[in-house]
Amino acid sequence: MLPVQEYIKHFKQIWESSPNHFPEFSKLYTEEEKRERETNYEHFQAKIKSLQNHSKVQKLKNDPGGSFFPMFKAFLETVFDFEKDHLKVILSEEFKDVSKDFFYKARAFGPELKPENIYQGMRNVWIMNGIQLMLNVPVRITPSVFAYSMIYPYSDNFLDDPEILAGEKEIFSRRFNRRLHGEEVNPASFTEEQLFKLVRMFEDEFPRKNFTEVYESLYAIQKGQTDSLKMAADNGLSDDRIVEICFEKGGASVLADGYLVAGKLTREQEQALFGYGVYLQLLDDIQDVKEDSLAFTKTIFSCLPEEDLGSFVNRTIHFGRVALEEMRCFEGAGNRDFIDLMNRSIETMVIESVGMNKKWYTADYLNKIEQYSPLHFEFVRQKRAQSKSQRFSMFQKYFNSARPENVPISF
Incomplete structure (x- = not known):
């Protein structure tokens, strides 16, 4: 049998010995840097919305390397600071x-x-x-x-x-x-x-x-x-x-x-x-x-x-x-x-999750960890609320009509 209990014990020991003081992060974002990234986010969102019609989605599917991926790459670089x-x-x-x-x-x-x-x-x-x-x-x-x-x-x-x-x-x-x-x-x-x-x-x-x-x-x-x-x-x-x-x-x-x-x-x-x-x-x-x-x-x-x-x-x-x-x-x-x-x-998802659940944290903690978010927490909450009802719309449109229905499963 797999030694699952041994692994639980091992990582419980790591958990119990992990400090609870505020961790160091690689980058602190100024107000100006946050606003710049929020502008870049808005630009990306506008481009995505412009693709939400059948002909443009079809073009996107036919040439994702020439259209979507460069746009997505720029989004990750200019909003979330992912390295090359x-x-x-x-x-x-x-x-x-x-x-x-x-x-x-x-x-x-x-x-x-x-x-x-x-x-x-x-x-x-x-x-x-x-x-x-x-x-x-x-x-x-x-x-x-x-x-x-x-x-x-x-x-x-x-x-x-x-x-x-x-x-x-x-x-x-x-x-x-x-x-x-x-x-x-x-x-x-x-x-x-x-x-x-x-x-x-x-x-x-x-x-x-x-x-x-x-x-x-x-x-x-x-x-x-x-x-x-x-x-x-x-x-x-x-x-x-x-x-x-x-x-x-x-x-x-x-x-x-x-x-x-x-x-x-x-x-x-x-x-x-x-x-x-x-x-x-x-x-x-x-x-x-x-x-x-x-x-x-x-x-x-x-x-x-x-x-x-x-x-x-x-x-x-x-x-x-x-x-x-x-x-x-x-x-x-x-x-x-x-x-x-x-x-x-x-860690990016952890920080965002803190911002999305603000009532569960003290004001001091929220203010401190928000400094390490590339976006203001209020901006994140607004965007999440706006997109909640259509979060998967682009995902769905990208794949719809790509293949006929009842495609057989083959590996």
Whole structure:
């Protein structure tokens, strides 16, 4: 069995030893610099809006390298200050076609899914593509990359739905767990039918008798998901147990990403990926603090008093910097640029998430961390509110009519 408890213990020790003082960041932004970047943001947004008609979207699809990618590159450089070496990774030829390929396959597999559901799965594709890059294997949509990323729109949305009773979720989890263990289970719903098809894709690419660790990693994430159902506000769990469950869920998820990319991993690689997953889970908890609180779901952050949230964000950043250093065990992650890119991206999202949830932080903390945001928090909140109803409109239009409906899935 995979030593998941050992990894939880290891990263709990790092978490507990991480300081909670305000971290140092590489760049502080003046008022003038923020206004300049906000102007650049407005220009990019105007260009995107000008593309939102069928003929221009078609042109964009036909020549993304000549139109969209240079524009997007300029946006990342002039708004978020990504360095050229970072952008070589983000906008490499290897990555350019992967998102489109996933969308086509997802639409063919689940035509009932909304674009935002597919985008949800695409976020996991990007993580798995990053692992492919670190392992120096081709960056592409394999059957298992597709299947594992599609589990999120089906399984997570069911388990996270507050309208579904806890008992129903437990029955669903038990049945899905049986199928993951190789049992032939007759699907009891359309969701189960789709999920069981995805499991079959794992089995076809990684036969159970030859890749036992692949399935152990899937059992680990399923256990993490099931344990997370216990995190209701009135469950009596200790803070220490909440930390363990959060670490188990996040760490096991990215560990499964790694096994479904590689089939085999070293213990050092397992541990590094587990830590990366813990860091991403902490980011999710910071981003979702409002939703988790309203749903009476306990996380490390949602059950803390306001004056403590800033110190926990600080600790998360310190923790993440240590955890990501362990990623150096991957040959492709040996150069500093790739690790810097991951950490820079996550820290940018952490800072933005603080600004988006201002009621959960003290005024002093908000003022201090806003200095390291390239955009004013009020500007970020306004843009997020304006785009919320149409956040996926460009995403949808970019892919619509690109291929005929009912395109067969082929890998």
